Amino acid sequence: MAKQPQSQPVKQEAFFAAISNPIDLLQLFEFLPEVYHYVKDSEGRYMRANRVVCRVVGVESDKEMIGRTDFDFFPPAIAAQYIDEDRRVIESKRPLSDQIWLVPNIKGVPEIYLCNKVPLFDATRRVIGIAGVKRPYRQSIELGSQHGRLMKVVEFVAMHFQDPISVAELAEQVTLSESQLYREFAAQFGITPSCYIREVRIGISRHLLETDEHSMAQIASHCGFCDQSHFSRQFKQSTGMTPLQYRKRFKSH
Structure with a gap:
């Protein structure tokens, strides 16, 4: 019986490092209805947001959000809650899983969402930002x-x-x-x-x-x-x- 050729060891980090534009991966979040996706730097400034987020804050594209913070789009008390949670992820350097948030729908009715956030590291393991998603609780x-x-x-x-x-x-x-x-x-x-x-x-x-x-x-x-x-x-x-x-x-x- 002929031997099957042995596959080469998969080098995950090398594969992702070879992608010329990592932002291309984030395009997939444009196809998830009702799912919020965003990336912020360590100062809380938006670096990326999908169309669901853009619709909620009232902008045409995330180009209008880049460099701005939650205080530019939400009432102070609500923005402060978002930013405090981001800071907890940054300071702990650990993901935050399935946190409950009330998110208004297009009629303003708050719906219950689950929020997950992960810290983003540079090559020296310094946290340089966070990435997050929110999904409807009813889907889970x-x-x-x-x-x-x-x-x-x-x-x-x-x-x-x-x-x-x-x-x-x-x-x-x-x-x-x-x-x-x-x-x-x-x-x-x-x-x-x-x-x-x-x-x-x-x-x-x-x-x-x-x-x-x-x-x-x-x-x-x-x-x-x-x-x-x-x-x-x-x-x-x-x-x-x-x-x-x-x-x-x-x-x-």
Whole structure:
């Protein structure tokens, strides 16, 4: 029986080092719907972003993002959270896996995403930046599982955010007690059900402030807040800006 020719040892590092333009590999992320991909340097400046990220921040291509930071595109409180997480990856020199983030969809409704980040090293093993991806949480679960049950709560809030919603009502949707729902929801998503209701309303109000001319009172009413004063307090607590400041900064022209 003829002997099979022995294959040569695969030299992975040499193969990738031979690629003339490593950025070509990142083009694959342009074909993943709903998946966010970005690369930043150690100062938090964008070096690359796929079309999903560009759409969310309102630019035509990542050329408009290169050299800019999250503070150029997001409210201060939210940008600070993104950058703090990046710094943890840089300082620890270790990947961060499946962190929960609330990411607004095209209507402003915050959806639950899983975020993974890895540090990027130079030849001397110095961290020079990070690369990250975010993917929809619903793509990573089985609907019959405990996590699928919690997603029914998420979907209920998205459909009924304009109405008064109690935790008791949410618990009833998935046949849990209030305390059970609090424990399971907070353990899985790092946020209580009542805080999630607030963040959904804030996310939709951000979208309205960016895209239309409704008054603050109208937006407060549409998003399920008790009154304009309550809306303003909750909005500033979440974003670090008043609704008026946010509209002046992010309103589309």
